[in-house]
Amino acid sequence: MARRYVPVAAFAGLIVAIQLATLATGTGYHLTQLTMTAYYSLVTVGLCMLIGYAGQISLGHAGFFAVGGYVTAFLTTWNLNLHQGAFVSLLGNSGALVSRTDLYGGSLLTIHPWPACAAAILLAVAIAYLVGGPVLKLKGHYLAMATLGIGIIVYRIVLGTEFLGAADGISEVPGFPLPAGLVITGDAASRIPNYYLAWGLVILGMVLLLNLIHSRVGRALSAVHGAEDAAGAMGIPTARYKLNVFVLSAVFAAMAGVFLTHYNGGIGPSEAGVMKSVRYVAIVAIGGMANLWGSLSMSLVLNYLSLRGYFGTYDDTVFGVILILIMLFAPDGLLRRHLISDLKRVVSRNPVEEEAP
Amino acid sequence: MTLLSVRGVSKRFGGLQAVNDLSFDVATGAIKALIGPNGAGKTTIFNLISGFLPPDSGEIVFGGEEIHAMSSCEVAIRGMVRTFQHIRLFPKMTVLENIMVGRHVHSRAGFLAGMLNLPSTWREERRIREKSHEVMELLGIAAHAGTEAVSLAYGQQRLVEIGRALACEPKLLLLDEPAAGLNMRETNEMGGLIGGIRNMGVTVLLVEHDMSLVMKISDEVVVVSYGEKIAEDRPLAIQKNREVIRVYLGDDE
Amino acid sequence: MLGGMTAVTLHQFLPLPLAIVLAVVLTMIVGAVIEIVFIRWLYKPSVLRMVIITIGVSILIREIALHIWGNAVRALPYFTGSAISSINLGGVYVSSQVLWVVAIGAVAVAALTAFFTMTMLGRQMRACAANRDAARLCGIDTGNMVTLSFVLSAAIGAVGGCVVCPITYVQYDSGTPLAIKGFTVAILGGLGNSTAAVGAGMILGILESFSIWVLPTAYKEAISIAILLAILFVKPSGIFGSAEAARLKEF
Numbered sequence: 001m002a003r004r005y006v007p008v009a010a011f012a013g014l015i016v017a018i019q020l021a022t023l024a025t026g027t028g029y030h031l032t033q034l035t036m037t038a039y040y041s042l043v044t045v046g047l048c049m050l051i052g053y054a055g056q057i058s059l060g061h062a063g064f065f066a067v068g069g070y071v072t073a074f075l076t077t078w079n080l081n082l083h084q085g086a087f088v089s090l091l092g093n094s095g096a097l098v099s100r101t102d103l104y105g106g107s108l109l110t111i112h113p114w115p116a117c118a119a120a121i122l123l124a125v126a127i128a129y130l131v132g133g134p135v136l137k138l139k140g141h142y143l144a145m146a147t148l149g150i151g152i153i154v155y156r157i158v159l160g161t162e163f164l165g166a167a168d169g170i171s172e173v174p175g176f177p178l179p180a181g182l183v184i185t186g187d188a189a190s191r192i193p194n195y196y197l198a199w200g201l202v203i204l205g206m207v208l209l210l211n212l213i214h215s216r217v218g219r220a221l222s223a224v225h226g227a228e229d230a231a232g233a234m235g236i237p238t239a240r241y242k243l244n245v246f247v248l249s250a251v252f253a254a255m256a257g258v259f260l261t262h263y264n265g266g267i268g269p270s271e272a273g274v275m276k277s278v279r280y281v282a283i284v285a286i287g288g289m290a291n292l293w294g295s296l297s298m299s300l301v302l303n304y305l306s307l308r309g310y311f312g313t314y315d316d317t318v319f320g321v322i323l324i325l326i327m328l329f330a331p332d333g334l335l336r337r338h339l340i341s342d343l344k345r346v347v348s349r350n351p352v353e354e355e356a357p
Numbered sequence: 358m359t360l361l362s363v364r365g366v367s368k369r370f371g372g373l374q375a376v377n378d379l380s381f382d383v384a385t386g387a388i389k390a391l392i393g394p395n396g397a398g399k400t401t402i403f404n405l406i407s408g409f410l411p412p413d414s415g416e417i418v419f420g421g422e423e424i425h426a427m428s429s430c431e432v433a434i435r436g437m438v439r440t441f442q443h444i445r446l447f448p449k450m451t452v453l454e455n456i457m458v459g460r461h462v463h464s465r466a467g468f469l470a471g472m473l474n475l476p477s478t479w480r481e482e483r484r485i486r487e488k489s490h491e492v493m494e495l496l497g498i499a500a501h502a503g504t505e506a507v508s509l510a511y512g513q514q515r516l517v518e519i520g521r522a523l524a525c526e527p528k529l530l531l532l533d534e535p536a537a538g539l540n541m542r543e544t545n546e547m548g549g550l551i552g553g554i555r556n557m558g559v560t561v562l563l564v565e566h567d568m569s570l571v572m573k574i575s576d577e578v579v580v581v582s583y584g585e586k587i588a589e590d591r592p593l594a595i596q597k598n599r600e601v602i603r604v605y606l607g608d609d610e
Numbered sequence: 611m612l613g614g615m616t617a618v619t620l621h622q623f624l625p626l627p628l629a630i631v632l633a634v635v636l637t638m639i640v641g642a643v644i645e646i647v648f649i650r651w652l653y654k655p656s657v658l659r660m661v662i663i664t665i666g667v668s669i670l671i672r673e674i675a676l677h678i679w680g681n682a683v684r685a686l687p688y689f690t691g692s693a694i695s696s697i698n699l700g701g702v703y704v705s706s707q708v709l710w711v712v713a714i715g716a717v718a719v720a721a722l723t724a725f726f727t728m729t730m731l732g733r734q735m736r737a738c739a740a741n742r743d744a745a746r747l748c749g750i751d752t753g754n755m756v757t758l759s760f761v762l763s764a765a766i767g768a769v770g771g772c773v774v775c776p777i778t779y780v781q782y783d784s785g786t787p788l789a790i791k792g793f794t795v796a797i798l799g800g801l802g803n804s805t806a807a808v809g810a811g812m813i814l815g816i817l818e819s820f821s822i823w824v825l826p827t828a829y830k831e832a833i834s835i836a837i838l839l840a841i842l843f844v845k846p847s848g849i850f851g852s853a854e855a856a857r858l859k860e861f
Contacts, residue, residue: 057658059665134843140658145793146842149835152790156835160828208472215471215478216464216485223447223458230445233407234525235433235462244468274786278665290449320669327663328648 004210007293008203015199019192031195032186033307038198039260041299042205044283045292046252049209051281052290053218054245055225056136057144059277060151064124064250066272068257070158071120073170073267075111078163113176117258124254125247132246136239148274155272169268176262184262194263201259202296205252209292221245225290275316279306282323360385360529360560361437366405366415366425368398368584375401376584378415383529388551388561390575390592392568394605398584399564400442403533406562407439408432420528434462436528440518440535442564446506452517453502456489459524463488492520496550512543516550523554530554532563536570548574572596580604611785612637613768614775615675618684626687634768640671641764645757668785675782685779686772707776714773718766719808735759767792787831794838 022030047061080088080097088109091097096115135146158164165171175185182193212218223231224238232238261267270276283302287294302319305311311318361383368376375398383389391399404410406417408429417425424432429439438459447455464485466478493499496516501509506517515535522530535551536544548570555561565571571578572592580588580595582604588595595601617633624632648663649655655663689710696703726732737745738755746752771780771788778784795814799806814834821833 131839135839138842140656141661142797142842144658144661145797146839149790149839153832153835156829156832160826160832166828211474212468212471215474216461216466216482217468217471219450219454219458220461222450222454226447226449227445229409229429230441230447231458233409233429233433233439234458234521235430235438236458237430248468275669278669281662314673316669317673320666320673324648324663324666324670327659327666328652331659 004214005207008207008210011206011293011296012199012203015196015203019195028191030308031191033304035191035195035198035263036260036307037300037303038195038202039256039263040280040303041202041296042256043253043280044287044295044299045202045205045209046249046256047280048284048287048289048292048295049212049252050245050249051284052288052292052295053213053221053225054242055228056242056246057147057281058246058249059144059148059274059281060154061147061249061253061280062272062274062276063151063154064128064253065257065260065276066154066158066267066269067124067127068120068254069261069267069271070164070170070257071123072113072116072258073173073261074164075116075119076113076174076262077108077170077172078110080109080111081107110174113174113262117176117255120258121251121254124250128247128250129243132243132250133239136242136246148277151272151274151277155269155274158272159269165268167269169266171266173261173265173267175265176259184259186263186265198259198263201255206292206296213292217241275319278316278323279319282319282326285326286322358385359383360420361406361562362416362418363402363406364416364418366402366412366417368401368405368410368413374584376405376412379581379584379586380415381579381586381589383560383562384576385528385560386555386558387576388555388563388574390571390578391562391564391581392566392571392578393581396583397581399581400533401584402581403439403531403564407437407531433525433527436526437531438522438525438527438529439531440515440522440533442533442537444511444514444518446514446518446521448505448507450506451503452493452498452506452509452520453486453489455506455517456492456520456524457485459492459521460485460488462525489524492524495523495553496520511538512540515539515547519550519554523559527559529560529562532561532565534564534566536565536567544570611675611771611780611782611788612640612671612764613771614686614780614784615679615684615771615782616768617772618686618775618780619679621686626689630686630769630772633772634765637768638761638765641760642757645760649756649760650753668789672783672785679782681782683779683781684775686776688776689773705777707773711773711777714769715808718769719805722766723805731758790838791834794834794841797838798841 018034019031022028043061043065047058050056050058080091088097091111092109096112097109098112131150135143135150138146158169159167175183175187177183178197182197183190184194184197186194213221220231220236220241223234223236224241228238257267257271283299284295286302287296287298302322306315306318359382363382364380366376366379367374379402381389391402393399401410405412405425408424408427408431412425415425416423419432419435419437422435424435424437427435447458450458464481466475466481470478490499490502493502496519498513498516498520501513501517506514509517515538519532519535532551536547539547544567551561551563551574563571563575575592578588578590578592578595579586580598580601587600587604588598590598613633616636617629620629620632644664644667648667649660652659688705688707690706696705697709724732726736734745734750735755735758737748737750738752742752745755791814795807795811798810798814799808814837817837818830818833821830825833
C-alpha cells in the first residue's frame with residue numbers, strides 16, 4: 001500500500017523544490033501563477049477520475065468551477081446592509097455574517113466565506129446530482145454534447161445576469177480565512193503560504209483519489225469502464241457509481257472555483273466558457289486519460305505556461321490543437337501505463353512482465 | 358425444492374418471436390442443461406433470466422421472489438450470476454482483480470471509506486484478497502494472479518470468468534457455453550469442474566452445444582427449438598426423444 | 611461563419627451572386643480538406659472521437675478567422691431591398707431577406723431530399739450511413755462518401771451563413787452558437803431526416819423567440835440548449851424520429 005504514496009511524497013518534494021528555487025533566484029512572483037495552476041489542477045484531476053476511471057466525458061466542467069466561484073463571490077460581496085429584514089438578522093445571529101469595510105471606506109455586511117463555500121459546494125452537488133442522473137444515461141457523443149450544453153447554460157446564466165456582474169464578473173472578493181491566521185488571498189505578502197496551501201490541497205485531493213482507485217469502489221469503476229454490462233452482472237450498481245464519480249468530480253471543480261476566486265479576488269464569465277472546458281479535457285487527454293499523475297503533471301506544465309503568457313494570443317488554439325492531436329493519434333492518451341512497459345520492451349530485448357497496476 | 362421457475366415467458370424482437378411461452382424449473386442443487394439448435398433462442402433465454410432483457414410476458418421466480426422486472430445487478434445481489442458466451446473479462450485488469458470484482462456483492466466499503474482508506478477497509482480488502490486466492494486455487498489459475506486477464510489463453514480466460522462468478526458465492530450459476538472453444542481434454546476438465554461446483558452447493562444452469570458434456574454431467578435437459586420448449590427430461594430419455602432427434606437431424610423422409 | 615465572412619470579403623471585388631457562389635465553393639473545399647486531413651485516415655473512429663476532433667478543428671478555424679478578419683462584425687447587403695424595406699404579406703410586414711431565408715431553405719431541403727431519394731449518389735450515401743461495411747461490399751467508395759457528406763454540409767452551412775448574415779451579421783466566432791443550434795435541430799428532428807430538421811428548426815426558433823416573454827433576453831441562447839437537453843433526456847431519437855430506427859443506425 002505504501003507504494004501508492006511514494007509518488008505523493010516525490011511530488012510534494014517537487015513542490016518544495018520549486019518554491020526554494022524561486023527563493024534562490026529571486027523570482028518569487030512566479031509563485032502567483034503556480035498557485036493558480038494548483039487550483040486549475042484540482043479541476044483536472046477530478047475530471048481525470050471521471051473520464052479515465054468512470055469512462056465518461058464532460059465538456060462542461062468549467063460550469064461547475066464557475067458555480068463554485070460565482071456562488072462564493074456573490075455571497076461574500078453581497079452587501080446585506082441594504083437588505084435589512086428577518087432573514088438577515090437570522091443569518092447575523094447564527095454568526096454567518098461578517099462586517100468589513102470596502103475599498104472606499106463604506107461598511108459592508110456580507111456572508112462569511114465559510115458558509116458561502118458550503119453553499120457553493122452544496123449547489124454544485126445539487127446540480128451534479130440533478131443533471132447527472134439523466135445525462136449519464138446517454139452514450140458517447142450524446143453525453144459529450146449534453147455536458148457541453150450544460151457548461152454553456154452556466155456560461156449564459158452568469159454572462160446575462162446583472163447581480164452576477166454580467167460581462168464584468170464579480171470583483172473585490174475577500175480572502176478566505178483559515179485557522180491559524182492563514183488566509184487564501186492574492187496579497188503578495190502571503191504568497192508563499194498560499195502557494196503551499198494550494199498545492200497542499202491538490203496533494204490532499206490526489207491522496208483521496210488514489211485511495212479511491214485502489215479501493216473496492218475503484219475496482220468496480222475500472223470494471224464498469226472496461227465492460228459495463230458484465231460489471232452490472234457482478235452486482236455493481238453502475239448507474240449509481242457513475243453518478244457518484246460525476247458528483248465527486250463536480251465537487252473538486254467547485255472547490256477549485258471557490259478557492260481560486262478568493263485567491264484572485266474575483267471571477268469572470270470566461271471561467272465558465274467552452275474554451276476552459278476544452279482546456280481541462282485536453283489536459284486530461286494528453287496526460288493519459290486514466291492517469292492521475294499524468295493529468296497532474298500536464299496540468300502543472302500547460303496551465304503554468306498559459307498563465308505566464310507563453311502561448312500569447314494562441315492560448316485557446318494551443319489546447320484545441322492538443323485535443324485534435326491526441327484524439328487523432330492516441331485516443332487513449334499519451335502517458336498510458338502500458339507505454340512505459342512498451343518502451344521497456346523496446347529498449348531491453350527481453351520480454352517484460354506486465355506490471356501489476 | 359425449486360430454485361428457479363420460468364413460467365410462460367415470451368419475448369419478441371420486432372417481427373421475430375424469439376421465445377414463446379417457455380416454462381421450466383431448476384431444482385436446487387441440480388445441474389440443468391439448456392440445449393437446442395442454433396438460433397433456438399438459448400442466449401435470449403439466459404438474458405431474460407439474468408435481467409439483461411425484460412420478458413414481454415410471463416414470470417420468472419428465483420428463490421421465491423419474482424425477478425423478471427429486475428436488472429442484472431439486482432439479480433446478482435440475490436445470488437444469480439452468469440458467464441458470457443463471448444468472454445467478458447475486464448480489460449486492463451489482472452486475473453486477481455477480475456476475481457476480486459466478484460467479491461463486490463459480499464463487501465461494503467463505499468466511496469467515502471475508499472477515499473479515506475479507513476482501517477476497517479483494510480480488513481475487508483484482506484478478506485477479499487484471501488477469498489479470491491481461494492477461488493483461483495480451486496480453479497488452478499493462481500499462478501496467473503498478476504497477469505492481465507485478457508492476455509491469457511482462451512481456456513484459461515474461461516476459468517477466470519467462472520472464477521469471477523464463483524467469487525460472488527452464487528446460489529445459481531448460469532454458464533453460457535462453457536465448453537465453447539475448448540478441446541477434448543479441457544472439456545473433460547470443465548465437466549469435472551462443473552460437478553465440483555455443484556458439490557459446493559451451487560445450482561448450475563448451462564447452455565451448451567457439446568452433447569457429450571451435456572449428457573455426462575446434467576441431471577436434466579431442456580430442449581428448445583425456435584423459442585419453444587420441445588422436451589424436458591433426463592439425458593438418456595432426451596437422446597431417445599423423437600422430436601429432439603427430428604429437430605437436430607431433420608426428418609428421415 | 612466561413613461562408614458569410616468569405617462572401618463579405620469577396621463582395622468587395624465581385625458582384626453579390628458571384629461572391630456568394632465563390633464563397634460557398636471555397637467553404638466546400640475547406641470542408642473537404644478537413645475531412646481528408648483529419649478524418650479520412652482514422653480506422654473505425656467512434657462518433658465521440660470525431661466530435662472531439664471536429665470541436666478542436668472548429669477552434670482552429672475560429673482562431674484562423676480571427677487572425678484573418680480580426681474581430682470586426684461584417685454583413686452582406688440585403689439581397690433585395692434593404693434593412694428598412696419590407697414586404698406586406700397579408701397584413702404582416704416581413705423583411706425581404708427573411709423571405710430569401712425561407713425560400714433558400716425550402717430549395718435546399720427539396721434539393722437534398724431529391725438527391726437522397728432519386729439520385730444514385732444519394733442512395734449510396736444512405737447505404738453508407740446504414741451499414742458501412744455492407745456498403746463497401748457493394749462496391750461503394752465509402753471514403754469518398756464521407757468526404758462528400760462533409761462537402762455537402764459545408765456547402766449548406768455556407769449558403770445558410772450567406773443568406774442570414776444581412777440580418778444577423780457575422781463575426782469570427784458566430785459559428786459556434788449556430789453549430790450548437792444545428793446539432794440541437796438535427797437531434798430534435800431525428801438524424802438523417804432533413805424535412806423533420808426543418809420542422810424542428812422552426813419549433814426551436816419559435817420557442818426561443820417566445821422565451822423572451824418569460825425569461826430575460828440574455829438567456830435566449832440557453833433556451834435552445836435546455837431544449838436539446840430535455841429532448842436528449844426524454845427521447846434521444848428526436849420528436850420525429852423512431853427509436854427503433856435510431857438503434858439500428860451505425861451510431
